[in-house]
Amino acid sequence: MSDSDLETQQLLLAASQHDIRRLQILLRRGSASAQDPETGFTPLHAAIAACEPPSSSVHTESRENGHQFYGLGNSTSEDDSHGAGEDEIQNAAKTMKLLLENGAIWNDVDMNNETPGCLALRLGLKDLYAIMVDAGVRAEILLNRLDEYEMLSNGQDSEETEGVEKSNGGDLNTAQENSSDIQDAGADSISRPEPDSDDYLRSSLTFHKDKIVDGLQNGVMMAWEADIMKRTADLLVPKAGLRVLNVGHGMGIIDRFIQEKSPSAHHIIEAHPQVLAQMRKDGWYAKSNVTIHEGKWQDVVPNVIEQSVLFDAIYFDTFAEDYKALRDFFSDQIIGLLEDRGKWSFFNGLGADRQICYDTYTRVVELDLFEAGFDTEWETMHVLDIDKEAWKDVKRRYWVLKDYKLPICSFTG
Ligand SMILES: C[S@@+](CC[C@H](N)C(=O)[O-])C[C@H]1O[C@@H](n2cnc3c(N)ncnc32)[C@H](O)[C@@H]1O
The missing domain is CATH 1.25.40.20 (Ankyrin repeat-containing domain)
Structure with missing residues (x-):
């Protein structure tokens, strides 16, 4: 020895x-x-x-x-x-x-x-x-701060250093998947890139009945998330006549639930050309209360803010973006988009392929939300067993948990 x-x-x-x-x-x-x-x-x-x-x-x-x-x-x-x-x-x-x-x-x-x-x-x-x-939580907060510090000292703006992880679930798993490969999984592996946002937006998508997968077989959106989308729409849009913004159309699940609420205005931001083409086929462009913004939210939102359009409810669920992108959205953009008494939510899938990562990131995001001026109420939803068949053709199972923590955020005070 x-x-x-x-x-x-x-x-x-x-x-x-x-x-x-x-x-x-x-x-x-x-x-x-x-x-x-x-x-x-x-x-x-x-x-x-x-x-x-x-x-x-x-x-x-x-x-x-x-x-x-x-x-x-x-x-x-x-x-x-x-x-x-x-x-x-x-x-x-x-x-x-x-x-x-x-x-x-x-x-x-x-x-x-x-x-x-x-x-x-x-x-x-x-x-x-x-x-x-x-x-x-301590390690991840420190790591996020160090990232910011590095960016500042490199003199880069947030656009240039746009994150590279996916935010649609399971993206922030820290631990290694291959247990035979023991090395320092360490806090830095929380930012393992998979896949890159621009690569994703250029990649060719396959639309199945119950899911969309990208060119690398990553699950972009899956039908099993419908209950989560429904409950989110119920909480965010409790009555008719509200102005709603949804960032990331995917399979259009939440957008259909939002439409059922008869919003007075329903804006959708979507960046992937194939998703936009599908939206056209599905008739979204023809709906009288729907406005579609083609492009990345990073490019679209400043224009929307400039036009002083405000919303009563906002939902954010993109893909191939990291936690930093979500944080940029709520730290810098929501203030210009949400009514004072409005509510917003996001798909809380960070670290969802491992319970401790999920619990850790749920706390990290709650602390960051508070720092950015939001109170968050969490509703715990039981996720029904997801049929094994659903994961067929999907490279990585990005959700393994029993409970989903649904966030509803509003301005503090
Ligand atoms: C997980 S899906 C959204 C699923 C949706 N919530 C539903 O209920 O079907 C993510 C969507 O965000 C889009 N997207 C990814 N990055 C984006 C960005 N930067 N700006 C706008 N849309 C983006 C993807 O093309 C995809 O359609």
Whole structure:
């Protein structure tokens, strides 16, 4: 065993024993994010796994391999449903905080493709899960701020540095998908580009009955989202005669629900030429209360604002754009588009292929919304099981969760 492997084993052992003093010494020379080469466990994983119920096995095979530090079953009391007693949980919490203070990465995945937060969630360790969500929120906010700082110091404006991730669900998954490829998944992988906005807008789309996919087989929009669209339209447009703006037509699902509400004005911004062609075929251009703005919202919105058109309700759901694009939209544009007492919403699909990423980004966006002057009310909607067939021909399953958190935002105060 090499010196660094030995150091890693010692760190993991101390973390699994929640031995703060030993960890403090070991962390002077070892990394808080060291990973066991066989299991991919970091000290955070080890600290959490030690609270597993004795009956379950987090990494049985690891123990068989002689790695004694996971899930030691060192919980002595049966006083909570997970086998770990209050003291054990508190010790784990202290250990995790020490590790995080020393630079442990919140979203490294193990060989089981689980981040420490995923592991805590699977073991039902709510308090430990909450610590990991908090750590994720702090890391992501910091990362976003650093991005802004870099942009400022590069002298670029937001147009030039337009983001490259998709915002329609699952785009902000931080952890690696290939569990055999253990390396630093780290906070920076939250901005893995897939696909690029301009590439997407140039790409050829295929329209199926229940979905639209792009040239790379990414799901652009899928019919299973109809319940979410319906509920969003019900909350945003509760009565007839309102002025509504929808950014991103896709399959036209929300636009059809909006039309059912008899809005006095219904504006739609759409950038993809094939979606626009489909809209023409479907008769959207002929509707008397509909105005279609062809182009990217980044180009269209300034003109709309210049014409002093205001809306009672706005929905934002684009594709192949990153979180920064959404933040730019609500930080800079909504103020010029929304009536004082208006409401707006967006498709909240950030990080939806992993629960901890979703919970983390739901909090990040809520904090950013508050900073931008919005109060957000969240409605939790159960997402019915999505038929496996629906994902056929779709490269990546961008939604795996049971609940959708539907945001309704309005100006603070
Ligand atoms: C997820 S779909 C919208 C689905 C829609 N909510 C529905 O109910 O069917 C995203 C749409 O946004 C469009 N889009 C992507 N980037 C855009 C941009 N920068 N400006 C305007 N539209 C954009 C895409 O072409 C696509 O039609």
